[in-house]
Amino acid sequence: MAAFSPALMSEIRGRFAHVESCPFQGPRIFFENAGGALTLNSVVETSALFAALPDNQGRDNPAAHALVDRINLAKRDMATFFNADGGQYFVGESGTELSFRLIRTAVMGSEPGGAVIGSTVEHPASRSAATHWAGMAGKDYISVPHDDATGSVSPEAYAARMTADVRVATILHTSPVTGIANDVAGISAAIRKVAPEAIIFVDGIQHASHGAIDIRSYDIDGYVVSPYKMFSRHGYGVAWVSERMTALPLEQLINGPRQNWEMGTRDTGSYATFSDVVSYLDWLGDQHSDSDDPRTRLEAAGAAIHAHEQVLTGAMLTGVGNLPGLTELPGVTILGGADNPAREGLVCFALQGAPAGDIVARLNAQGIRTHIRKADHYSGNILTPLGLEAAVRVSMCHYNSVEEVSTFLAAMKEIAAA
Incomplete structure (x- = not known):
């Protein structure tokens, strides 16, 4: 049934x-x-509304103010959806682009030397970014083998290959090939036990549409999703980054805001359509809960x-x-x-x-x-x-x-x- x-x-x-x-x-x-x-359907309607607007954020006019309000609302919705303690939310070109950007920032901004660790079960987006930038930074890349029988990688597998000089770690939440989820919190704990200061990135693209995300319980520094795989549309990805990640040297405009991850004029429709997703999930949850929260x-x-x-x-x-x-x-x-x-x-x-x-x-x-x-x-x-x-x-x-x-x-x- x-x-x-x-x-x-x-x-x-x-x-x-x-x-x-x-x-x-x-x-x-x-x-x-x-x-x-x-x-x-709400995403289709919202996309059409914002695609037709000529206005940009940051101007002193009613339309610009309304765009900023929608972006701020979406970031509050993102905070509810991801459930992180602090940090920032922002959109990018795609989940793959954001994965590369966060991993690049983590690897190139971390202490010299050391290693980057990831697993063979990962999507090539995170694995390619990690191996490429590890090589550019002169860091070793440690490859954790996944279990072919289960299609997943365990905390014990990470622990067996962890070293104290790991600077950056990548984790796949769920495989888009096998559909099998990994124990993100357990893997993160195994990493932190040996290298507590490591920057930990998670690819949540496949998992996002199949169950709740709870970053607060993961003890990580970056999480990326692709909204077109979670009931929104193509053309953007969403990332969360911790304060630790933001404290690293960022690519940004000269004399611009020091902690700004957003580059150029944002697509308000991206933010607004993510709010549509959260609104839908809130409605669905209301069918299964009496809570006001x-x-x-x-x-x-x-x-x-x-x-x-x-x-x-x-x-x-x-x-x-x-x-x-x-x-x-x-x-x-x-x-x-x-x-x-x-x-x-x-x-x-x-x-x-x-x-x-x-x-x-x-x-x-x-x-x-x-x-x-x-x-x-x-x-x-x-x-x-x-x-x-x-x-x-x-x-x-x-x-x-x-x-x-x-x-x-x-x-x-x-x-x-x-």
Whole structure:
């Protein structure tokens, strides 16, 4: 049984654009959320409003004042959403760009010498930035191997390779290939135990749409998300940085404000559409909580989203009604293992004898949108150790339904039989 009632599910789906059909393909089931989630209708409206305005912030006129007010409101919403003690929030070009910028700032601004540590499970955005800037700064790069069986990396794995001279550490919250979350707080504690002054960066891009973020509990210095993967739109990323990160030498205008991370005129629409996301989650949390506290409602929304997605992934793996789950189809390999409690709304699999690209194409022909992950610079770190050239990624969000999973399983039963 789904975690949401039929009435609530209908209301949830009604708040998103293109839930059941694509303007180019027609009717379809959207299981490609890790590539970019569905967009809230409110985000579409807000984007149009602010895209049409000619005014900039910082002027002395009503429109400019209104833009500043919306940015300040969004930063308060970000503070509620991320739940950090202090620090700053700002937008950039994308989650990848912000990851590079924060890691560059941390590596180049840290004490000379020492090392940078990260893991093999990471997305190439953080791993590429860390290895590149470690080399530029003359620092060693320490690579922590992830567990191929679980598709994750543990605090113990970090602890085994930690050294006291680690200056910067990077952590992946959730893998966009396996869908498996890592223990950010545990890894951070393992790092701090050996190198308490290390600057710790977290890539939260895949995790953000699948449950609550609680930076206060992580003891980190930087966290980045990509709003187009959490119900907003393309064209911007959001970062949080600690005071420790801001105290490092920053790239900024000569004689400009010392602690300013924002460069140039900001896109007010970016900030405003993030507020739309927080407003939606607040509404969803209100359906599962009687609290008057906004943060408590967001936590309730995160818990409800996680519970519903557990139902979806469980159904996909073990079956619905008379339809067999993926684990019951002969020749199927589930990345991260079928019984993995850290899974977040995503199932990635390979079917022996059936190329992943063919499966994706056959599903798409039946109106089921999925995605192929190849052993390339994006996913080779996960697939190559498993001996896989490619895999099929089926990524869900809380607006997806068990009925859609059933349709997928019916299609997969035919494909496996063929």
